[in-house]
Amino acid sequence: MPSDVLLSVRDLRIAFDGIEVVRGLSFDVRPREALAIVGESGAGKSLTARALLGMLPRGATTSGAIEPDLSAHRGRRISLVPQDALSALSPVHPVGDQLAAAVRSVARVSRKEAGARAVAALDRVGIPDAARKARAYPHEYSGGMRQRAVIAMATINEPDVVVADEPTTALDEERRDQVLTVLAEQREAVGAALVLVTHDMDVVRDHADRVLVMYAGRLTELGPADEVLARPRAPYTAGLLASLPQHA
Secondary structure, three states, rough: OOOOEEEEEEEEHHHHHHHEEEEEEEEEEOOOOOOEEEOOOOOHHHHHHHHHHOOOOOOOEEEEEEOOOOOHEEEEOOOEEEOOOHHHHHOOOHHHHHHHHHHHOOOOHHHHHHHHHHHHHHHHHHOOOHHHHHHOOHHHHHHHHHHHHHHHHOOOOOEEEEEOOOOOOOOOOOHHHHHHHHHHHHHHHOOOOEEEEEEHHEEEEEEEEEEEEEEEEEEEEEEEEHHHHOOOHHHHHHHHHHOOOOOO
């Protein structure tokens, strides 16, 4: 694999009960880049992201190749920032304990050291009084703070790739921008690439280096984000942009 390719996807197909929902998708993820995957609901973008993680729903059948296969190293070389932070965190364990467990799952360190890393990670994502908040439970966090906590968990082990699946859907615009800025800062700090699933073209414009546009399970356009947004080549991409308020 070329040195400028971190992850290579070739002819990825995902089907349920014999019906293909992702159809022959091929693309690369480059080191340290932010690649956005966009498209309408049902386009297959979240399934594509989940395939990278080895987290497809039961009943899915796949073919094609994803190289290297990082799914066996989930939490270490590849990690997830999910859409719903509340359901991603255990309600019965303090947030700091959950981050410490993530550390100890990949590193032989003491509980004390793992706890210290957890507090430091919460502090890095901008959670105030991190030592105290590490002892708090997820329901005691605001929505924006929970999303920051899952970003801390996704980056605490310095992965090669962070997959973020609609990570700001439940947040208002101000909190969305804050959380995405934190995500960008943290993945850049650890040197990770970002695969960002979103339907929001403002997010693509502000936070993506390249964009992959999907329609009905197929790739319709792939290129630098600024070029695709300014001069879309595919009619579907142009229509998608024209449907947005700022383009209407």
